[in-house]
Amino acid sequence: MEKSEAVANENLRNGGGGDGSICGYESLCQLLSSNLEPHLLEEVNRLILGLNCGKALQSVAIPEPAKALSDEHDFDLQAFRFNADREALREPRVVRVGLIQNSIAIPTTASFSDQKKAIFQKLKPIIEAAGSSGVNILCLQEAWMMPFAFCTREKKWCELAEPIDEESTKFLQEYARKYNMVIVSPILERDVNHGDTLWNTAIIIGNHGNIIGKHRKNHIPRVGDFNESTYYMEGNTGHPVFETAFGKIAVNICYGRHHPLNWLAFGLNGAEIVFNPSATVGELSEPMWPIEARNAAIANSYFVGSINRVGTEIFPNAFTSGDGKPQHNDFGHFYGSSYFSAPDASCTPSLSRRKDGLLITDMDLNLCRQLKDKWGFRMTARYEIYADLLARYVRPDFEPQVITDPSLNR
Numbered sequence: 001m002e003k004s005e006a007v008a009n010e011n012l013r014n015g016g017g018g019d020g021s022i023c024g025y026e027s028l029c030q031l032l033s034s035n036l037e038p039h040l041l042e043e044v045n046r047l048i049l050g051l052n053c054g055k056a057l058q059s060v061a062i063p064e065p066a067k068a069l070s071d072e073h074d075f076d077l078q079a080f081r082f083n084a085d086r087e088a089l090r091e092p093r094v095v096r097v098g099l100i101q102n103s104i105a106i107p108t109t110a111s112f113s114d115q116k117k118a119i120f121q122k123l124k125p126i127i128e129a130a131g132s133s134g135v136n137i138l139c140l141q142e143a144w145m146m147p148f149a150f151c152t153r154e155k156k157w158c159e160l161a162e163p164i165d166e167e168s169t170k171f172l173q174e175y176a177r178k179y180n181m182v183i184v185s186p187i188l189e190r191d192v193n194h195g196d197t198l199w200n201t202a203i204i205i206g207n208h209g210n211i212i213g214k215h216r217k218n219h220i221p222r223v224g225d226f227n228e229s230t231y232y233m234e235g236n237t238g239h240p241v242f243e244t245a246f247g248k249i250a251v252n253i254c255y256g257r258h259h260p261l262n263w264l265a266f267g268l269n270g271a272e273i274v275f276n277p278s279a280t281v282g283e284l285s286e287p288m289w290p291i292e293a294r295n296a297a298i299a300n301s302y303f304v305g306s307i308n309r310v311g312t313e314i315f316p317n318a319f320t321s322g323d324g325k326p327q328h329n330d331f332g333h334f335y336g337s338s339y340f341s342a343p344d345a346s347c348t349p350s351l352s353r354r355k356d357g358l359l360i361t362d363m364d365l366n367l368c369r370q371l372k373d374k375w376g377f378r379m380t381a382r383y384e385i386y387a388d389l390l391a392r393y394v395r396p397d398f399e400p401q402v403i404t405d406p407s408l409n410r
């Protein structure tokens, strides 16, 4: 292989910096802001981040205790604000929402209990930073309490699954109570009452530490090394929206973001913020990452919080994925880059591509209805014609509606 080809392949797998950075920059936005003249940057940002209420997205002052924690524990910390127009009859409904992305804490060869404890330990200062900054709703990444071992297809990792009221939930319930914070906790769930069935589940912990409910991932990837159907079942919880003290929220777990109907269903049930806790790698999905969630926010008139884990997780035994490629011990680089999208097509810059991080964003939920009134996507959606097509499509005798040009030679 040519050297340049080898470098290109390495960039594809791990990012242009070799260390997960983008040629030495933490994120695309940082690369652009470090290299463009201010007037060019303003125009580029207008195009790639959009405008919120006609203006560039505002950043928000980071509270001092959170800043101190991020300096001490070396995690990325950014804060922004999505505004809405002032209304005559409704007060603004501003909530502060946080997303956490992180790498695992110790090698995957350590004992399971040590690995879990080390992740808890690593997350403590980041959750403290969120809580002490007044975050109202906090979401963690997919299967945050374990390495993303689904690539291995080894059954031993099933041991890490937990019932919804166990160790990981208890750990977060304390923070929910301490900081009056709703916490969305995506874990690998063990459903003891149903024969130890495993699910990929997001638990919604209320701001009093109570469990409001759970949602189980609807769509399971069967792509690349993401052999997740070896571990858990397709969700059976529908598309619940959880009415919390701070707004109506829902969770579209990872691969569900490729399914527009999944996003739609949460919108139809009234979600104002949909979280997309994920675990995905650069080579597979990075060009899709800035588009799909943002499109969902626009199409469904709600906010989306997208989270991806960070780093390269190396497993003891090599695995293959039936694609003819050599066996390997890791998925590739989880590229972080967590961000928020708003219904008016604006979005925040993303967090680091290689570091742990906390993204805090204030959002006026009034923006959701304002965008529904402006664009009328819900009103113009013509759901009945799609309901009819879908009802026919799922039948075994479905015939596609194709009208063939009679002049075609067949």
Ligand SMILES: NC(=O)NCCC(=O)O
Residues within 6 Å of the ligand: 142, 220, 221, 226, 253, 254, 255, 256, 278, 279, 280, 281, 284, 285
């Ligand atoms: N965890 C998960 O569903 N990953 C699938 C990969 C992707 O959707 O980018």
